[in-house]
Amino acid sequence: MKFFISQTEVAIVDGKLIGFETVLTKPDTEKATREMIWRMKRIGVPNIHLCKHPAKSRRYGKLLHAQNKRTRAARDLTGAEVAEILADDLTTS
Secondary structure: OEEEEEEEEEEEEOOEEEEEEEEOOOOEOHHHHHHHHHHHHHHOOOOEEEEEEOOOOOHHHHHHHHHHHHHOOOOOOOHHHHHHHHHHHHHHO
8 A cells, every 4th residue: 555645734715714635745655655754744844644545546636636726827928918018117117
């Protein structure tokens, strides 16, 4: 069986309780994962957990998918938009 490390974050935003879990490592052996969690605790990473990753489990993939959706950047700027921003900066200075 493999194990991975995740971090739980909870916050109150606009009066609503929001919580999510972030995957910090890939699934690995128990010994390697326990050593990594020990190192992370030593450097002060808060709210970390050791999670089991049994064969054919979809939890890791679902967490990773949700994490990617949360951290996905806004759309890229086009060349025209960058040129417009640069032109505005040149005229104001």
